[in-house]
Amino acid sequence: MQPPRDTLFDTPLHQVPDFVFNEDVVRVFPDMIKRSVPGYPAIVENSGVLAAQFARPDSLIYDLGCSLGAVTQAMRRHVRQHGCRIVAVDNSAAMVERCREYLQAQDAMHQELLPAEVIEADILQLQLQPCSVVALNFTLQFIAPGQRLELLTRIRQQLLPGGALILSEKLRFADETEHQLLNELHLAFKRANGYSELEIAQKRRAIEKVMLPDSLEEHRQRLQDAGFGRVHLWFQCINFASLIALP
Template identity: 50%
Template sequence: MSKDNIYDTPQLSIAGFRFDRAVASVFPDMIKRSVPGYETIIAMTGTLAERYVQSGSRCYDLGCSLGASTIAMRHHIPHDNCQIIAVDNSEAMLAQCREVLAQDDGRVPVELLFDDVQNVEVTNASMAVLNFTLQFIPVAQRSELLQHIADGLRPGGVLVLSEKVAFEDPQHQQLMIELHHNFKRANGYSDLEISQKRSALEDVLVPETLAVHRQRLRDAGFSSVDVWFQCFNFASLIAIK
């Protein structure tokens, strides 16, 4: 696993964050050291697949990156007649995802799609995953995407939505930011790296409150919505149709 050192030297001009070849090459290290609870969320995605995936249905990994959620589902789906559709709009990410999947011994077939998740038709689905994907979609377009997913899910189907979240209380918001930065420092990131990456993500990753996420999911038609995991300003919700 290559070490993430993308922001370890001073940069005169910091471009907006992109999932390019440089990020793809260090992504496992980057996300492990940046997102508290990421490994738990991925592992439990597999557990949820075992519980909710229905026979003869499709599962969607929307914003699949290197395929961690896809593999978690693939190894826990209890039926032989299902399919996983894994989608990403980064060619660099999909190229490495393809290599990862080629070495995986899961039996469930996986179709990789190079496309924007907003363009993908969701049909006959019993599970969809948006793990740290919605936060990169323009805010005005998020409701439409969730509605599209809800419409394509079978009754009883589930959406796993994991996001970096914001807090209404300014004091609590600042505390969570500081705790997250301390988490990154404990994982070897310098203050320079933390600062420069934060600048790169500004206006690219736009977090919202859990209340906003809950209401949007209910408005899309999900009957049951709540948080199942949270650590600092990172949370994962389960929405059941």
């Protein structure tokens, strides 16, 4: 069955509210993110592949800002290390409720998957435990810039030897010509996926004060400041990218 189509911004709004992950967004989220984020399916599936390479036996794996649990599901499919378990965290009650439903459906279709717990919490307040893999999938960009380094530092402090952080984000670019070009390509991607100019404009207004992207250079420097020894860009599609940060 096809997910409900994202039509949240297809009619003119007198005042466009700030974007929030509420029930309306959750209902159409699979369609929204597929049609809005270039390379999203590849990032999700390969996050599971990467997690399988760095998961340590009998260790904890985090999916921070899990939304509907797409990365959690991918990690459950790929990670085979003995004794691992996943903790998926999101601060949206609507997301958490639906994520639990999706994981239950995955359990019904597959056997011998990693155990996964979904909790509603603010990841900035979460007491992290020692872990071998952490996924931050399009999450950091919704956190206040002044709080990003502290979160990454806490993750690094709890990361086990041989573990990894998978960080996926929308990018901005210091070079204005490059930024404008890749932004136009992203808009073309949205148009090709059926979004109208009205939808694009209203969604931009809704999200511009909520989602604050960094440049690739800023991500690298912040990860190094947090204590990560190596940072590698493993995927980029237009202005969306994923990094892997190692101790």
